Amino acid sequence: MEKDLLNIQEDTHKKLKAVKTSQELTALYLSVFGKSGRFAQTAKRIQEIPKDKKKTIGLLVNKVKQTIDDSFDKRKKELMETSIKNKIDVTIPAITPPLGHLHITTLAISEIAKIFERIGFTRVRYPEIDREWYAFESLNMPVNHPARDDFETFFIDAPPFGKLGRLVLSPHTSSGQVREMERMRGIPPIRMINIAKCYRPNWDISHTPMFHQFEGLVIDRGINVTHLKGTFEYFAREFFGPKRKIRLRPFHFQFTEPSFEVDITCDMCGGNGCRLCKEGWLELGGSGMVHPNVLAAGKIDPTLYTGYAFGWGIERTYMMKAGIQIDDLRILYANDIRFLEQF
Numbered sequence: 001m002e003k004d005l006l007n008i009q010e011d012t013h014k015k016l017k018a019v020k021t022s023q024e025l026t027a028l029y030l031s032v033f034g035k036s037g038r039f040a041q042t043a044k045r046i047q048e049i050p051k052d053k054k055k056t057i058g059l060l061v062n063k064v065k066q067t068i069d070d071s072f073d074k075r076k077k078e079l080m081e082t083s084i085k086n087k088i089d090v091t092i093p094a095i096t097p098p099l100g101h102l103h104i105t106t107l108a109i110s111e112i113a114k115i116f117e118r119i120g121f122t123r124v125r126y127p128e129i130d131r132e133w134y135a136f137e138s139l140n141m142p143v144n145h146p147a148r149d150d151f152e153t154f155f156i157d158a159p160p161f162g163k164l165g166r167l168v169l170s171p172h173t174s175s176g177q178v179r180e181m182e183r184m185r186g187i188p189p190i191r192m193i194n195i196a197k198c199y200r201p202n203w204d205i206s207h208t209p210m211f212h213q214f215e216g217l218v219i220d221r222g223i224n225v226t227h228l229k230g231t232f233e234y235f236a237r238e239f240f241g242p243k244r245k246i247r248l249r250p251f252h253f254q255f256t257e258p259s260f261e262v263d264i265t266c267d268m269c270g271g272n273g274c275r276l277c278k279e280g281w282l283e284l285g286g287s288g289m290v291h292p293n294v295l296a297a298g299k300i301d302p303t304l305y306t307g308y309a310f311g312w313g314i315e316r317t318y319m320m321k322a323g324i325q326i327d328d329l330r331i332l333y334a335n336d337i338r339f340l341e342q343f
């Protein structure tokens with residue numbers, strides 16, 4: 001039995017040296033110390049040993065077990081060290097986790113806000129859910145006036161607020177005009193830039209039911225069309241670059257008189273006319289001199305003060321910037337990362 005024990009010890013040592021993985025190590029351990037392992041089987045035979053020799057053999061059994069155990073431990077440590085050495089290469093550049101960024105509309109908003117803040121406009125926000133009075137009546141569009149049809153509107157199913165009318169999802173940022181006059185207690189100068197979500201029930205390649213507008217409103221003594229045009233020229237230069245030109249085209253809005261549509265030269269063809277613009281101009285949006293009735297609704301004396309206003313779509317305006325052409329505007333809000341991550 002002594003011989004067998006020493007054989008096992010020697011054998012196991014040899015095998016341990018050849019072991020390369022922790023799985024192999026476990027398998028070897030079981031083949032020695034498992035229930036039917038070599039050591040276990042041999043150690044059992046102590047019962048057959050005559051009494052006088054039992055003690056010495058017993059001590060040997062323990063000693064052999066200890067020795068083998070120790071060499072298993074040692075090999076285990078060695079294996080761990082080599083595997084760490086192989087796995088960690090401190091010279092490999094770290095993996096940077098993917099980082100998101102702001103949505104293209106948010107980027108456009110902050111760019112536009114900065115341009116107007118530089119010339120003294122104050123950015124404000126007004127309720128997305130507003131009353132009819134702010135969205136229409138205060139803007140010189142009485143109930144049943146056909147001009148209201150131009151601003152298709154989502155109505156909230158709730159009782160009306162007397163003179164303020166029904167609750168609506170604000171269909172344009174112009175709802176903030178009279179709110180701003182109220183905030184200023186009817187005392188100009190007012191230089192507001194209101195950037196907000198707007199809602200209209202349209203869904204096609206150039207419309208999403210939720211979109212954004214930026215609305216400028218300037219009221220003071222002696223404000224006239226040259227201030228309006230100068231501001232647009234400044235904005236066009238800052239936002240679109242020095243080559244683009246703007247023009248005013250007569251139009252009609254209930255809340256401005258005179259009213260204009262503002263166009264900018266097409267970037268694709270440089271203003272010569274192409275598939276995108278047809279005649280060289282792209283439409284930015286509406287503007288005009290604030291109607292006296294609107295000033296009066298905001299408790300500002302129209303005989304003392306005049307003003308201009310404009311309200312343009314963020315998405316539309318951004319698409320007209322150099323290098324960006326989108327066939328279907330709805331992709332902006334489809335949450336397709338492959339599209340969004342390009343900006």
Ligand code: PHE
Nearest residue numbers: 172174286287288309310311
């Ligand atoms: N509110 C108008 C629209 O949504 C735009 C506009 C704003 C026109 C201010 C004139 C003055 O189309």
